[in-house]
Amino acid sequence: MASHDITIPDELKPADGRFGSGPSKVPDTAMAALSASGHDIMGTSHRKPAVKGQVKRLQEGLAEFFSLPDGYEVVLGVGGTTAFWDVVSYGLVREQAQAAAFGEFGNKFVKAVSAPHLRAPSVREGEPGNAAYLEAEAGVDVYGTTHNETSTGVAVPVQRVPDGDALTIHDATSAVAGLPVDMNETDCYYFAPQKGLASDGGLWIAVMSPAALERTAEIKASSRYIPAFLDLQTAVDNSRKNQTYNTPAVATLILAAEQIDRLNATGGLEQAVKRCATSAETIYSWAEASRVAQPYVTDPDLRSSVVTTVDFDGVDAADIAQVLRNNGIVDTEPYRKLGRNQLRIATYPAVDPADVSRLTGAVDYVVERLAA
Numbered sequence: 001m002a003s004h005d006i007t008i009p010d011e012l013k014p015a016d017g018r019f020g021s022g023p024s025k026v027p028d029t030a031m032a033a034l035s036a037s038g039h040d041i042m043g044t045s046h047r048k049p050a051v052k053g054q055v056k057r058l059q060e061g062l063a064e065f066f067s068l069p070d071g072y073e074v075v076l077g078v079g080g081t082t083a084f085w086d087v088v089s090y091g092l093v094r095e096q097a098q099a100a101a102f103g104e105f106g107n108k109f110v111k112a113v114s115a116p117h118l119r120a121p122s123v124r125e126g127e128p129g130n131a132a133y134l135e136a137e138a139g140v141d142v143y144g145t146t147h148n149e150t151s152t153g154v155a156v157p158v159q160r161v162p163d164g165d166a167l168t169i170h171d172a173t174s175a176v177a178g179l180p181v182d183m184n185e186t187d188c189y190y191f192a193p194q195k196g197l198a199s200d201g202g203l204w205i206a207v208m209s210p211a212a213l214e215r216t217a218e219i220k221a222s223s224r225y226i227p228a229f230l231d232l233q234t235a236v237d238n239s240r241k242n243q244t245y246n247t248p249a250v251a252t253l254i255l256a257a258e259q260i261d262r263l264n265a266t267g268g269l270e271q272a273v274k275r276c277a278t279s280a281e282t283i284y285s286w287a288e289a290s291r292v293a294q295p296y297v298t299d300p301d302l303r304s305s306v307v308t309t310v311d312f313d314g315v316d317a318a319d320i321a322q323v324l325r326n327n328g329i330v331d332t333e334p335y336r337k338l339g340r341n342q343l344r345i346a347t348y349p350a351v352d353p354a355d356v357s358r359l360t361g362a363v364d365y366v367v368e369r370l371a372a
């Protein structure tokens with residue numbers, strides 16, 4: 001049957017068809033709260049209590065959500081995670097970073113810490129679909145890895161590399177709020193809010209340890225040239241005043257604070273992790289039982305429970321994604337550069353596990369019709 005002729009019956013459709021790995025589903029309740037904030041916050045100064053109150057709300061919400069150890073601070077700035085990679089290169093790496101790169105985003109981090117003011121990074125590479133791991137090495141002062149590689153759906157545990165005063169940092173852009181983390185095991189857990197925080201893009205948020213804060217001050221006091229926009233000490237100073245250096249994405253702040261408040265009210269990180277694991281298990285077990293699909297990540301221990309990837313055999317996954325899209329189920333396409341015959345389905349905390357179940361039924365329906 002031609003793909004444009006396939007209509008998925010309403011009873012098989014998820015109530016919400018947004019399964020993108022980022023930007024991802026923003027709950028209707030959060031949009032309603034944003035709208036209900038009326039004239040009080042949007043369109044008002046970010047140096048005044050209304051907007052600063054939202055920054056504070058998000059900082060305090062995250063501190064509770066992560067049970068922050070003493071001395072850790074929630075720092076934020078403008079520009080998303082991509083900007084924060086450059087912030088790391090100017091503000092956290094003294095001389096050399098080691099990077100675990102096992103996908104697109106890990107590789108982008110490598111580029112950022114290859115800046116000319118640093119020694120070339122030491123890179124530990126893993127094949128896509130697999131992982132790579134950090135390991136103590138002489139001369140390295142920052143160890144960086146992705147917590148969840150969004151391009152492949154591989155997740156690794158958050159673990160500190162024991163190596164003197166070297167820092168261990170984690171790109172948690174897609175992991176945040178859905179994968180387990182003990183903040184004692186990281187010096188900088190950084191992310192953007194358009195995925196697990198069910199918000200929009202434009203900001204970076206970094207949960208920083210006392211050692212990372214000290215390193216920031218040390219580098220700031222050195223003779224290094226630091227572009228103003230990428231100055232981590234400036235971001236720390238502003239964050240302590242519940243501000244950002246330059247104008248923030250205010251709606252993004254409000255939506256992120258909404259999500260964190262909601263998660264804190266419903267069992268916090270532990271429950272969010274369980275909910276994502278339930279959704280992901282639905283996908284992986286369905287794929288394992290399917291005649292045409294299988295999980296892309298072969299090692300079950302590496303399979304992400306926030307970004308799931310499923311390979312198809314004998315049916316064009318792009319056709320499936322197109323039919324889903326025609327029927328209002330969007331963004332199940334794989335990461336474009338991975339080049340697999342694949343669907344990628346996000347199972348962030350905002351995604352309803354019941355919708356994930358319905359999605360598997362909808363995909364089965366589409367696969368049968370495409371073969372007919």
Ligand SMILES: Cc1ncc(COP(=O)(O)O)c(C=O)c1O
Nearest residue numbers: 022080081082105150173174192
């Ligand atoms: C793991 C990871 N790191 C970094 C980024 C880049 O984030 P941003 O678009 O906020 O710069 C993404 C976005 O998809 C990501 O998934």
